[in-house]
Amino acid sequence: MKITSLDPTLCLPLEDSGFGALRTEQGNLPLESLDVKASITGLIAGVEVAQGFRNPFDVSLEATYVFPLPDRAAVTGFRMEADDRVIEGVLKERGQARADYAQAVREGRRAALAEEDRPDVFTITVGNIVPGERVTVRLTLSQPLPYEDGAATFRFPLVVAPRYIPGAPLDGEQAGSGAYPDTDQVPDASRITPPVLLPGFPHPVRLSLSATVDAAGLELTELASSLHVVEQEGTTVSVRPGERLDRDFILRLGFAASTSLQVDEGGAFSLTVVPPAVPEGRVPRDVVLLLDRSGSMGGWKMVAARRAAARIVDTLTAADRFAVLAFDSVVESAFDGLREASDRNRFRAVEHLSRVDARGGTELLDPLRQAVSLLGEPGRERVVVLVTDGQVGNEDHILEQVGGALSAMRVHVVGIDRAVNAGFLGRLAGLGAGRCELVESEDRLDAAMEQIHRRIGAPLVTDLSLKGQGLEEVTHLGSIFPGVPLQVFGRCSGEGPLTVHGLAAGSPWEQSVAPVTVANPALPALWARARLRELEDRYAMGEHALEPRIVRLSLDHGVLCRFTAYVAIDNRVVAEGGPQHRVIQPVELPSGWEMPVAAAAPMMAAAMPMPKPASRSFAPAAYSAQEAELDLPDFLAGGAAQAGAPARGPVAPGAPAGPPPPPAARGRGFAKRAMRPAPAPTDHVQAQLAAELVRLREVTADRELYLADLASRLSALAAFLGGHAELEALARELERADRPGADVGALWQRAIDVLARLAGPEGTPERRPFWKRG
Template structure:
C-alpha cells in the first residue's frame, strides 16, 4: 500500500502535543471552537451547537470531527456558514446524502454532512475549506431532561471516550478515518475512534457553553454543576473560560414538578406521572450484579464501581438470591451460581469486590449471557440485572442483537461511572428492561446516585400500565414500563384526539388509575422529542434483528425531520469554490477524558481504540492527501497512475500507525479469494461518473471497460465485471449504441455496489453503517 507523506514544510509536529496533534505557523487544525447555547424550559431543552473549523494550509481541506451529543437529543436542523454563504442542510436517506456530498466535493463546491454512528456519537465532515478560510456548522437539537426526586438534569457530553473494540479485523476499505480498524464485531470501528491528544495539550479547542433557564411555572430551588466551574448572570448559567472538552457538562436543577399531559396542537403528546404514595409488598428477587473491571475503569472509576457494587449487595435480604460477576476479557464469580442473600454471603461478596482491580478489555457479551443464564429461573421471583461500567464498548448493536430479547424479559439497571460515559448504550440496555440508567461522574456524586438505584432495584409501585380515554395512533407510544418510587413516568406518543388521559395499572395486585387533564403547549420541541424517542425504540428493535424496520425508521426520520442512523443532514453550496476535491484531509483529534490515564503503547484494554504514534509523530489519520482522479480511493497497486488520471494516495491506514497484537490486519488474501468489497469504493466512484455524464462517450466507455477488466483481474476473476468490461471495450466499434452501453453499465454497477436498482430504491445491499 503506497502512502503519500505530508511535506515537512507544510506542518511540523508539536514536540509535546500528543497523539493526533499538529501545529502549523497559523495554529492547530482543524477544529477551532465549539459553542453550545441551551435554552431550558421546564423539562425540555433546546440547544444550538456551533463548531468552528479553520484551514491553516495553503491547499483546500476536508475536516472530520467525531463528537458526542445527548443520547435522547433530536437533531432537527443543520447549517453551514462559509465566507458570505449560508447553506441550510437537508435531511436525506444516508446513502443519498453521502452521494450528494461526495459529488459536491468533486465539483469543487463547499459541502458539509452530519451523520449518526451511535445514539450519542456523531460525525461531521466539512469539505473544500479554502486556505485560511473559516467555516461554521450549526446543529439544532431538542432533548428531554430526566427528572428524579425533585431534580432535573441537563447533561451535555463533550468528548467521545476511547471504546474497547472486540473482534477480528476485516479486509476492505475502512468505514471511517479513526484509529481502530473495522472488525467483524464492530464493522464501523474506524468511525467511532478518533485519535486522542495527550493530557495537557497546550492549545485546546476554545469552548463556550451557556444555558438560559426558564422554570416554565415550576419552582426552581437550586442549581448545581458537578464537573465544571460556572458563573451565573440572571437566568443564564455560563461555563468559565478556559474549560476543556474532556468531560460532560452536567447541570442539576432542583424544582418541584407535577403530573401533566401536554399536546402540541399537531397530534403529539407528552405524559408525565409522579409516583403515587403506595406501599407495595415486594416479591423475592434473583439479582445478578455485573462489575466491569476492564482497563478503562482504572483509577477513581474502579474505586467508585466497587463502592457502588457493595451498596447494591447491601440492599439484599435473605429472601433474595444473588450472584456477583466481575469481568474484563474473562469472567470471575464471587461464588458459584445464585446464593442466598444472607449476611454471610453478602459479606463474602463485598470481600470479593474489595479485591477487584482494573485490567484487560471490556468483553461484555459473555458476562451478559452468563447473567441471563443465571436469571432463567423459577417463576414468582423478580429477575434483576445490574451492570456497573463505563460502557466504553464499540459493538453495541451486536450485543443488543444477541441479548436484547432475553434482557427485555427482566429488569435491567445500569450504573455508568465516568466523566464521559457511554450514556447512549447504557440507556438502551436499561430501556430494554424498563430499568434505570444512573450516571456517576465523580465519587462525590456516588452516594446520591446509589440512593436512587436502591429505590429502583426495589419492586415497582405500579405495573401493567395502559392508557385510556386517548385516541392514540398504534405503534407510536413509547414504552410504558412501570412506575417506581421516586421516579416519574414519562411517555410520548401521537394521538388523533382527546383532552385527557387515564393511566391504569396494578399496585400490589389491586387496580390503580389516575386521570390526567391535558393542556396545549406551543412547543415545536415536543414533536422532535417524541420522534427521537420513537426512532430510538425502532433502532433498538432493528439492532435486535428486526431488519424489516429499516424503511419505517427512514420514513419516520424524514417525515418528522429528525436525524437517525439511516439518514444524514447534508449542506451543499451551489457555487464552486475550488477546482476539484479537497487536496488534504484530516480527522480532528480529541481530548483524553478527564480522569483517564495517559496511554503508553497500545493499551491492554481497547488496543485498537488507542493505537497511535508516539508523542511528536504526525497523526496517522491526517496523513491523507488526494489529487485529481481517484479522490481518496483505495486503488490496487497495479492500477497506480491508471486510466482515471493522476492518482491520489491510498486512503487506508497511513504509515507510522503502530498496532497491538490484537489489532493487526491480516495479510492480503490470495487473489482468488478477494471479495468485491475490496474494490467497492472504486466501483461506486465509476458509477457516479457514469451517471454524471451529460452525453455518452464511446472512448470513455471503452476506457471504463479496461479499468473494470483490471479490477476483475485484481479480484482473481469476477464473472459479472469481466462480462461488463468486454461489452464496454466494444464501445468504439461501428454500429454500437453508446447510450445503451451506458445504461447497461449503470444497471450492473448499481447491482454490484449494493445501490437500489431502478424503480426499486428499497432493495439494496446494506452499506457498512447498516451492518449488525
C-alpha cells in the first residue's frame, strides 16, 4: 500500500495541544467559566462563585461538575440564571431535593441541583440545557479565615484531586457518574472521583478570581499570593487571566489580630482570643510519626514530607519516646515499638526517613490503628503526627474506626500538596485538639517548618471551657497554641462578657472578653456551619440518630450540609422528554502531580462524551454487560444455578439488588429452565423483591410508566421460580398501568402491598444512604 505524504499546511498542530487534547466543531466541555469574587473583612470572607455552563451539542444536555469549596465555608445561597430568567434555589432535605430535580428534568423543565459530598467537595448538576444555551449557577458562601503568626489566610481550592479509593467494589446502582466505582469503604466513591483531563487539553475553563480586602480598622502590612500570578489594584487582588484550575488559590494578609467578641442581634457570636504570654510547658511525650509514602506523594511533595518529618523528630527531647511509621499499602517502621528520643535513635529515624520514596496506595486506616495501639500507656502526653496530602476517599470509614480513640490523644497534621484535602486533615486535627499545618510549595516549607517546630510541643493553654450568661451550642474549643488565636463560634442569650477558662503550665488561667454588637449576617451562618460539621463528624463515627437534628439545623439556618441540597427549578418546559445527552465535567490534574498509570483509563474516558441513552427506562442499570449475558437464575441466585457460571457476591447492606435482565438479555435455554420444578423462595429472591419495593416507594412521578416496566421484571422473576401465581397475577395487573382509564394509584398501592408481604422481613429495609436518596 502506497503511503501519501500530506501537505504540512493541511495538518497544523492545535495551539497549546498535547497528548489527550480534544477539540471538536461543537466545542469542548460544558463548563465554560468559573468566576470567584471574595470580599474579605477582618477574619471573615464573603464569596460569590459563578459557574458558567454552555451546551455545545445539538441535543438537550445534563451537565455535572464535581468541584471543591473551602471546608469551613457556609453555603447560604444558590440560584440559576438562564434565558434572562433568575430562579432562586430552595434548601430541602437531600432526598426530596433530588426527587424534585429528577421530576422537573423528566418533564423537560430546566433545573439545577447543588449537593455536598464532603466538607470540601460539592456537586452541581444542571439539567435540560438546550443546544447553544448558556446557564449560570451562583453559590453564595461565607468563610472564617484562619489566623496565625500575624497573618490571616484566604484559601480557595480550585480542583478536586484524585483520591485513593480502598475497599471492594459494590454491586448494583452507583451513587454517581465518576471515574471509580463505589466500594464498601467508600460507598459514594463514584460521586467524588471526577474524570481527569489528560495533560495538554487546549482550552481550559476560563478562570476569574478576585479578592477585595478590608482590614476592618487594623493595619494591613502585607498581601502575598503563593501559588498564582496575581495583579493588584489598591486592596483588590486578581488572578492573572489564563491561569488554570489546577491548584488552590492562597492569599496571605499580614495584620495584627486582637482579642474580641462579636455578637449579632440574634445572639450568634464569634470569639477570638490571642495566645497569652505564659511559658510553654514541657511534659514527657509519646509521639508516633506517620509519613505518607503513597504514589500521590511523588516529586516535590516527597522531598518536603521527608524534611518535615525529620524536623519533627528534631523537636523531641530525651524525656520523650517516639516511633516512626512510613506507610502506603503496607506499614514500615524505623524500629520496633516506642524508643527513647536519644541522639542515636533520632539519628537512626532520620536516616530511615531519608530512604523513603513514594509508591503504592494510601492505606491510612492501618497506620492510624497501629499508632493508637502504640500510645496506650497512661500518664504521658500521647501525640500522633501525620504527614500526608490526605488524598483518600474513605474519610468517614476512618473516622468511624479510629475517631473515638484519636479524640483521646493530640493529633497534629502536616498537609503537603497544592490541592490538599484540607477538609479531612482539619477534621483529624480537630478530633485530637491539635494543629493542621498546610504546606503548598517548596518556597513555603521553611516558614511552615518553623511553625510546626513551635506547635508540635505542648499547647500554651489546655482544658479550655467557656462560661457566660445564656450560652448554648458552642463549637469545640480545643487548645491554644503559640501564635494561634483561639476562635470559637456559638450562641448566647445574655448580654454580659464571656470568660475563657483553662490551664496554662499547670496553673489556672482565664480571660474575660466584653461583647461588641455588630450587624454581620455571616455570624449565624458560620456558627451553624461549624456546628453542622461537628455533628456530621459524630454521625460518621456512628451516631446515626443525629440525622434529624442535622437536617433541622441545616434547614432552620439555611446552610447547606451533606443531608440537604439546594434545588432551583424553572416552571417552563424547554426540552420535551428530558436531556438526551449527559456529561460529567472532567477536571485538571493538580499542579505538581505526575500522571498515575492506574488512572490512565478513567482519564482517557474524560475526553470522550458519554453515550446518549437509547430510550427512557425506569429500570436501574445495575448490571454490567457481562452480567447481561448470564442466565437469569445465575443473576438472581448469585451464580449458583449453573456449574461454571461466574459467582456474584452477596448484596451489600444498603445497596439495592440489581433487577433481572430484560427479556432480550435472558440468554439461551430460558424456556427449558422454566419447566423445572419450582425452587423454594431464597434469600436472593426476597432481597430482589425488597429492592423492588424500596425503588417503588420512592417513585413520585410517571408512576404508570414505572409500574408497566415493573410488570416485565416480575414476570421474569415468576418464570424463574417455575411459576408463582401471586407474582404472575400482579404482573398482569401492572401491565395495564399505562393504558387509558387505569387507576394508577390503586395499582401502585396494590404492588406495594404484595411486594411487602412476599419480601418478608426484607420488605422494611433500613433507609437508603443519604447520597442515594431521591
